[in-house]
Structure formats: C-alpha cells, structure tokens
Amino acid sequence: MMRITELKASNMNKTAKLEIEGKIYELPIVEGTENEKAVDISALRAQSGYITLDDGYGNTGSCKSAITFIDGEQGILRYRGMPIEELAQRSTFIETAFLIIYGHLPNEKELQRFSGLLTKNENIHEDMKFHFEGFPSNAHPMATLSSMINASSCFYPELMKGYDPTTFDIVAARLISQVRTIAAFSYRKSQGLPIIYPKPSYKYTANFLHMLFSDPYEEYELKPEVVWALDLIFLLHADHEQNCSTATVRFIASSRANLFASAAAGVCALWGPLHGGANQAVIEMLQEIRASGDDGHRFIQEVKDKKSGKRLMGFGHRVYKNYDPRAKIIKERCDKLLAALKIDDPLLNIAKHLEEAALNDPYFVERKLYPNVDFYSGIIMRAIGIPVEMFTVIFAIGRMPGWIANFKEIMDSKESRIYRPRQVYTGPTLNGYVPINERD
Numbered sequence: 001m002m003r004i005t006e007l008k009a010s011n012m013n014k015t016a017k018l019e020i021e022g023k024i025y026e027l028p029i030v031e032g033t034e035n036e037k038a039v040d041i042s043a044l045r046a047q048s049g050y051i052t053l054d055d056g057y058g059n060t061g062s063c064k065s066a067i068t069f070i071d072g073e074q075g076i077l078r079y080r081g082m083p084i085e086e087l088a089q090r091s092t093f094i095e096t097a098f099l100i101i102y103g104h105l106p107n108e109k110e111l112q113r114f115s116g117l118l119t120k121n122e123n124i125h126e127d128m129k130f131h132f133e134g135f136p137s138n139a140h141p142m143a144t145l146s147s148m149i150n151a152s153s154c155f156y157p158e159l160m161k162g163y164d165p166t167t168f169d170i171v172a173a174r175l176i177s178q179v180r181t182i183a184a185f186s187y188r189k190s191q192g193l194p195i196i197y198p199k200p201s202y203k204y205t206a207n208f209l210h211m212l213f214s215d216p217y218e219e220y221e222l223k224p225e226v227v228w229a230l231d232l233i234f235l236l237h238a239d240h241e242q243n244c245s246t247a248t249v250r251f252i253a254s255s256r257a258n259l260f261a262s263a264a265a266g267v268c269a270l271w272g273p274l275h276g277g278a279n280q281a282v283i284e285m286l287q288e289i290r291a292s293g294d295d296g297h298r299f300i301q302e303v304k305d306k307k308s309g310k311r312l313m314g315f316g317h318r319v320y321k322n323y324d325p326r327a328k329i330i331k332e333r334c335d336k337l338l339a340a341l342k343i344d345d346p347l348l349n350i351a352k353h354l355e356e357a358a359l360n361d362p363y364f365v366e367r368k369l370y371p372n373v374d375f376y377s378g379i380i381m382r383a384i385g386i387p388v389e390m391f392t393v394i395f396a397i398g399r400m401p402g403w404i405a406n407f408k409e410i411m412d413s414k415e416s417r418i419y420r421p422r423q424v425y426t427g428p429t430l431n432g433y434v435p436i437n438e439r440d
Contacts (some may be wrong), residue, residue, distance in 0.1 A: 020048055025243050028222035032060075034069050051422045058306040062247060062419075067100060068239045069344040072319040077326065079239060080104070088329045093234040094118070101408060115203075117173035122198040122207070124148075124178050124185070125155040132189045132297040141393045146267040152178060153260035163254060163411040171259055172404050179297070179400050180204070181265075183393045184211030190389075205231040206395070213277050213385065226384050227342040229426050230394075232333050236326040237395055239402025241319075245269040245276070249403045253410040254419040266403045267396050282314035282378035283388050286354075296353030304363050314375030315358055316368065326373035334376045334383075343383055351379050372413060382396050 014029040016039045025047055038061045045051050054060040068080045076079040077084040079100050087096050091105075098106045098114050108113060115354040131151050135144050138217040155158045157173070158167055181198055188195050193293035196211045206227050240246070245342075252262040270276035289299045301306040317324045338348065355371050381391055409414050 017206050017212070018044075020050060023048070029262040030064070032064075034071070044215070045422070051424070053424055057247075062242060063250065063409075064404070065242070065409060066103070067402070067409065068241045070241045070319055073321050073327045074319075075320055075322045077240075084236065084325055088235060089230060091235065093231045093238065093398070096235050096238055097176060098258070100401045101405045105332075108416070114169075114173065117170060118204060119200050121170070121174040121176040122181055122200070124181050124294075125154060128152060129185075129195070130157065132185060135186075135189065137190055137192060139190065141183065141186045141190060141390055142267060142271040142396070143411065144189075145183055145393055145396060146271070148182045148186070148262045149175070149179065149260055149267060150264040152182070153258055156260075159260060162258070165412075170407065172408075175259060175263060175404065176400050177204075180397050181211065183397060185389070186393070187212055187387075187390055188373060205234065209384075223340070225337050229333050229337045229380050230384060233380060234329060234396060234398035236330060236373055236377075237398030239399070239405065243275065245399065246402055246406050250406050250410055251419045253407045254416060256418075259404065261408050262401065262407050263403050270396055270399065271392060276395045278314065278372075278374035279378035279381070279395070280353075280368075280388050280391040282375050283310075283347065283382055283391070285313040289350050290346055294350075296350040297428060300354065300357045300361070312354070312358070312364075313367065314378060315354075315371055317372045322368055323364040324372040325368045327371055327376060330373055330376040330380070330390040331371070335379050336378060338383055341383055346381070348379060351375070356383070 005016075012029070015026045016029055018027055018039075020023045025044065027044065030038045032038075032041050041052055052060070067080065069081070070076065079087060079096060082099065082104055083364050087099075091099075095106060095111060096131060098111065119153075128148065128151065131143070131148060135147075156171070157170065158164070196214045196217055197336050198211055202210055202222075206222050209227065209230065210220055210223060241252075243268040249262045249266040252265045253259075257265075273281065289296055292298075299310065302310040303312045353374070358369055358371055364370070377394075378391065381394060382388075386394065
C-alpha cells in the first residue's frame with residue numbers, strides 16, 4: 001500500500017509524508033516562483049526501492065527552469081516573466097530571442113552586437129551546398145533541416161570540444177541565423193529553384209522571405225504586413241516550456257552533446273504529427289472540407305456527431321484549458337494581413353466559417369474548443385504563400401531560441417546530470433536459451 005499522508009513544515013522546509021507498506025518516508029516539497037509545487041522523489045528509489053510511474057511524463061517535472069512560465073487554467077504565457085501579450089505588441093523575434101536565451105532584454109549595445117553576430121554568421125559553409133545534392137527532390141524539408149543542422153557542426157571544430165561559455169554567443173547566433181538559411185535552401189532545392197543567398201542589409205525575417213521567394217532576376221517584394229505577421233509567428237513559438245521537442249533537446253544536451261546535435265534532435269521530435277504538425281493539419285482539414293463540396297457548415301455538424309469520426313484541427317489545446325493566449329494575439333494579426341493582401345481563397349473562407357462557429361456555437365464554447373495558435377498560423381502561412389510542407393520548418397525556426405536557452409540552462413547548471421529515466425519491466429521472467437533444433 002502506498003499513500004501520501006500529510007504535508008508538514010519541518011525546519012521551515014515543507015515535506016510530504018509517503019507511506020509505503022507501513023513505512024513512512026519524508027520527501028521534500030519544491031516550490032517555484034509562481035507557487036507551483038512539486039514533491040521531490042529523487043531519493044525515493046534509494047530509500048525505499050520504489051520508483052514512480054508516470055507514462056508520458058504528464059505529471060512529472062523533469063527539471064527546474066527559469067525560462068518560460070505557463071498557467072494553462074488562466075491562459076498565461078510568459079518568457080522570463082514577461083507576458084506574451086506585451087512582447088507581441090512591443091518586441092521583435094530577435095529581441096525576444098535574446099531575452100529567452102540570456103534572461104533579460106538587451107540594451108542597445110547588446111542588441112546591436114547580437115544582430116551583428118546573426119548577420120556575420122548567416123551564410124552556411126560553401127561546401128555544405130553539395131550536401132543538399134544528396135537529398136531527393138521530394139525529401140521532406142524537416143528531414144533535410146535536421147540532417148543539415150547536424151552536418152553543419154562538422155564545419156566548426158570548436159563545437160567538438162564541448163560547451164565553452166566564451167564562444168557560446170557565436171555558436172548560438174550561428175545556429176539561429178543559419179537555420180533559416182538551411183530551411184530556405186532546402187525549399188529552393190525541393191522546387192528545383194536556384195539558391196538565393198542572404199542579404200546582410202535585411203533584418204532576420206525579411207531576409208528569410210527573400211531567400212525563400214526571390215529569384216536571381218527579380219527580388220521578392222517585402223510587404224510590411226507579411227514580414228510583421230511571420231515575425232510574430234516566430235515570436236509566439238519561441239518557447240513553450242517542457243514540450244516534446246524541448247525536453248528532447250534537454251535530454252540530448254544532458255549527455256554533453258553539442259548545441260547543433262541537440263537542436264537537430266529537437267527538429268526530429270518536432271517533426272512528429274502530434275507535436276509540430278498541427279498547423280499543417282489545419283490546412284489539410286480545410287482542403288478535405290473543400291474537396292467534399294462543403295463550405296464548413298456541414299463539417300461543423302459532423303464534428304458534433306461523435307460517430308462521424310471527424311476531428312476539428314487547430315481548436316483547443318492540451319495545456320491551455322481556456323483560450324490559448326497566443327491565439328488572441330495572432331488572430332488580430334491574421335485579420336489585418338488578410339485584409340491588406342485582399343486574398344480570395346476558398347480555404348480561407350472555410351476557415352472563417354469554422355472560426356465563427358467555434359467562437360459562437362454553444363457546443364464548442366462549453367467545451368472550450370477555441371481556435372488555437374496553430375489554426376491562425378496555418379492560415380497566415382498559406383496567405384503568405386508558404387507551402388504546407390514548410391509549416392513545421394517555420395515552427396522549428398521560431399522554436400530555436402527556446403531550444404538554445406534550455407541547452408544553455410543544462411550546461412550552466414552545476415546540478416545537471418545525464419537524463420536516465422527508470423522503467424517498470426513487464427517482460428518475461430528469467431528465461432533460458434533453447435538450441436534451434438529444440439524450438440517449436
């Protein structure tokens with residue numbers, strides 16, 4: 001029998017009493033700065049022989065972190081204590097990236113240096129261009145992105161020497177800057193288009209759009225509304241606590257793998273359809289609705305019918321029990337972008353029908369199935385002209401500062417040790433080897 005019997009204050013330190021088979025163990029209670037509470041079971045196995053089981057780590061804290069705070073019940077998201085609403089209104093992706101990585105907003109000199117490092121490191125090594133030739137034209141951009149980030153580390157021998165705080169700034173800037181260059185080159189290669197090099201005179205997001213859509217004979221027209229909208233997508237995705245890909249980055253970093261290897265693993269985790277593919281699933285849902293001859297109204301009725309098997313993609317969120325705070329921000333930007341571009345797209349019209357139903361229909365309101373950030377970011381990217389297969393790549397570019405910050409947190413911590421989860425074995429008991437001629 002196992003039970004937690006009480007909480008008590010002991011020498012100003014709160015502890016929990018855990019009773020197992022009549023024996024009582026006192027476990028420390030850890031409190032975060034936002035009053036989050038956790039029972040520290042680090043020594044439980046050594047003291048009792050027991051471990052805790054939490055499939056999928058849904059109720060397990062894997063670390064202490066000072067980077068991002070989320071309150072799903074209240075719809076709160078803060079980077080280093082700063083509300084996402086304030087950053088979205090007043091900051092930029094690059095300034096926010098600095099905040100997430102270094103823990104404070106940069107002053108003018110710091111931001112100028114950081115931006116300078118991004119510009120200086122925006123080109124990938126020329127020999128890397130030949131690596132792109134090894135991928136088939138139909139290779140998924142996420143496969144190329146992960147592989148090329150990993151391959152890029154080979155061109156920087158200092159990475160192989162391990163984490164060095166004195167060179168971290170350069171390595172971090174190189175990764176943030178080059179991930180968009182690799183992403184753009186991957187896209188151009190998949191389309192059979194010539195590679196477009198970055199322009200030092202362009203800022204981060206404008207430069208990415210230039211590399212995606214310009215041609216040698218004609219530069220892409222950088223519309224402020226488009227640059228503004230994509231920069232916001234990057235900013236809103238910059239970090240999101242211990243999600244699957246971020247936890248993967250920390251897991252890899254705990255082995256003291258280099259930053260590029262850790263980030264490449266993060267890309268692989270993000271690639272999974274249950275994680276980074278949600279905004280792509282939104283567009284695929286809209287395409288399916290249109291192909292059926294529906295404008296969205298029939299689909300809404302089918303979603304309400306549990307027997308139909310229809311799912312409404314881009315609505316609701318596992319963490320946020322109310323409205324996704326990022327969705328409120330990006331909806332406004334999405335509306336302004338569509339109005340400015342004057343796009344007549346049947347898929348976007350269907351999306352508007354779904355949005356209206358979710359915000360006003362009691363069925364969805366009662367279940368708090370509000371449109372989330374994936375719904376609006378998918379619509380924005382389609383409006384900009386970014387192909388569906390690049391959606392998760394955009395997510396990866398935005399999430400890079402968060403991955404870097406979590407990598408740095410692991411490396412800077414004196415308490416950090418290699419991640420090594422336990423398991424409860426459910427396989428066969430002691431077995432013996434049977435010669436092949438005696439087997440059934």
